[in-house]
Amino acid sequence: MVAEAGPAALATPAGRRWRWLLSLAILAALWQVAAMLADSAALPPPAAVAAAAWQHLVDGDLLRDVAITLARVAVAFAAAMLIGSVVGFALGRSRVLDELFDGWLVIALNMPALVTIVLCYIWFGLNEAAAVVAVAVNKAPLVVAITREGARTLDRSLLEMAQLFAIPRGRVLRRIVLPQLAPSLMAAARSGLALTWKIVLVVELLGRPNGVGFQIRSFFNFFDIAGILAYTLVFIAVILAIEACILKPLDRAAGRWRTP
Amino acid sequence: MIGVALQGIRRHFTTPVRRDVLDGVDLAIGGGEFVALVGPSGRGKTTLLRILAGLDTGHQGRIDWPDGPPLRRAAVFQEPRLVPWLSLLDNLLLVADRAAEPRARQLLAAVELAGSEAAYPGQLSGGMQRRAALARALLVDPDLLLLDEPLVSLDHAMAGRMRALLADHWRRHRPTVLLVTHDLHEAVALADRVVVLAAGAGRVSLQRRIELPHPRDPDDPRIDAIVTALLRFDPELAEPGEDSKAMNLA
Numbered sequence: 001m002v003a004e005a006g007p008a009a010l011a012t013p014a015g016r017r018w019r020w021l022l023s024l025a026i027l028a029a030l031w032q033v034a035a036m037l038a039d040s041a042a043l044p045p046p047a048a049v050a051a052a053a054w055q056h057l058v059d060g061d062l063l064r065d066v067a068i069t070l071a072r073v074a075v076a077f078a079a080a081m082l083i084g085s086v087v088g089f090a091l092g093r094s095r096v097l098d099e100l101f102d103g104w105l106v107i108a109l110n111m112p113a114l115v116t117i118v119l120c121y122i123w124f125g126l127n128e129a130a131a132v133v134a135v136a137v138n139k140a141p142l143v144v145a146i147t148r149e150g151a152r153t154l155d156r157s158l159l160e161m162a163q164l165f166a167i168p169r170g171r172v173l174r175r176i177v178l179p180q181l182a183p184s185l186m187a188a189a190r191s192g193l194a195l196t197w198k199i200v201l202v203v204e205l206l207g208r209p210n211g212v213g214f215q216i217r218s219f220f221n222f223f224d225i226a227g228i229l230a231y232t233l234v235f236i237a238v239i240l241a242i243e244a245c246i247l248k249p250l251d252r253a254a255g256r257w258r259t260p
Numbered sequence: 261m262i263g264v265a266l267q268g269i270r271r272h273f274t275t276p277v278r279r280d281v282l283d284g285v286d287l288a289i290g291g292g293e294f295v296a297l298v299g300p301s302g303r304g305k306t307t308l309l310r311i312l313a314g315l316d317t318g319h320q321g322r323i324d325w326p327d328g329p330p331l332r333r334a335a336v337f338q339e340p341r342l343v344p345w346l347s348l349l350d351n352l353l354l355v356a357d358r359a360a361e362p363r364a365r366q367l368l369a370a371v372e373l374a375g376s377e378a379a380y381p382g383q384l385s386g387g388m389q390r391r392a393a394l395a396r397a398l399l400v401d402p403d404l405l406l407l408d409e410p411l412v413s414l415d416h417a418m419a420g421r422m423r424a425l426l427a428d429h430w431r432r433h434r435p436t437v438l439l440v441t442h443d444l445h446e447a448v449a450l451a452d453r454v455v456v457l458a459a460g461a462g463r464v465s466l467q468r469r470i471e472l473p474h475p476r477d478p479d480d481p482r483i484d485a486i487v488t489a490l491l492r493f494d495p496e497l498a499e500p501g502e503d504s505k506a507m508n509l510a
Contacts, residue, residue, distance in 0.1 A: 157337070157339065157341050158341060158343060160315050160341075161335075161337065161341040163314070163315065164313050164314070164315060164333055164334070164335050164406075165333065165334060165335075165354075165355040165396075165400060166332075166333070167354060167355060171354065175343065175346065175350075175354055176343060176354075179343075179345045
């Protein structure tokens, strides 16, 4: 961005990145010290975890499981975003609907993820559809709640302008409504992505024969801590990469008009 | 051409306390007529304009469109109401279709915004945004044009040029116009008829036909004479300091 200038502003982003890396290095160092002090299989040092990650990578199971889990995350995430934003918009724009369904939303928001997952497996069987539905049902209420707030605060003066000039509905949605909802949708997407993959692991652990969650359960059975940490760290890295490479640029594109 | 007859229009607001803003307004506007609604703020001018715009749902009374309701309404609101994330050109094209682009560029040039087509509203001054809003209203070639203080916050010379543009558009396309303004001189210089809303009563207290031929010279002494006569009828119509305030804003 060219919005900022001056030596202070130029130094900041690079400096921030270094501090971030430094804090990660400190974390790794602390981990190393703790592992040395504990000297137990229950807390392997970073090098052992890295070695385990490399081994699983070479064997091919790590990539396969991450890909399977990512696919579940993607489908559940897309479904929850689509359904959640449509419902949230409707609740935000209609007082009647909001009053009718607000209670439902409160219940849905407070439903423990585990209960939804177990019920979905019981009702729909131990299959892929049940797994994805369980995740989507867990995440959708949050999307509804965030989108509803966004839809409530749409600029009335612009909607009146659109009504007066009789601008076609599709165009109003695309050019006036969606840009105003974009920050809410982005917030829902970012909070939702982290939530989704955490729930996907639980779903896999409880009832799927593959994926990161399933592998963590097998590692648990064999007391393979290095394997658990290796899988977890790789998956966190993948999620952070998605956040940095897809969600952040989207966010920036949506806010471009704000830069003078 | 679109005429409209308002009969017994009433509107009250309940917050914070009950206030009758319009209390039985009767007003007929002929097709292609240019009517100016004047009076200091708080007399329901904007409310009446919003009712004609179809944006107010809480009023009582009859609204008849003898020639059918307007097909193309346009307005310049008190605030510019431009979409902040669209460029000026896209703001104009929002109310028309892509084919209108050459005309949109022409109108932006006519309101002296050539070169700012790609700018976002937030990058422009209030006066420039207001002129863009005027260009947007003229772009749809409306048959009903509603103007709510369209030229405040423009400096004196610029307001004069925009007034001339408006008068010229009206002479050539003959939309039905309702202009809400506190500026008596502007009202008399532009309109076929000046309508005064009474203080406190929420009714029309005076209608005066302006017989001067179009196009009018804003320096015509007869305009000042009519303004003086209107002020004699209702001294509150003079809002001291408004003109200088408008100049300071610009």
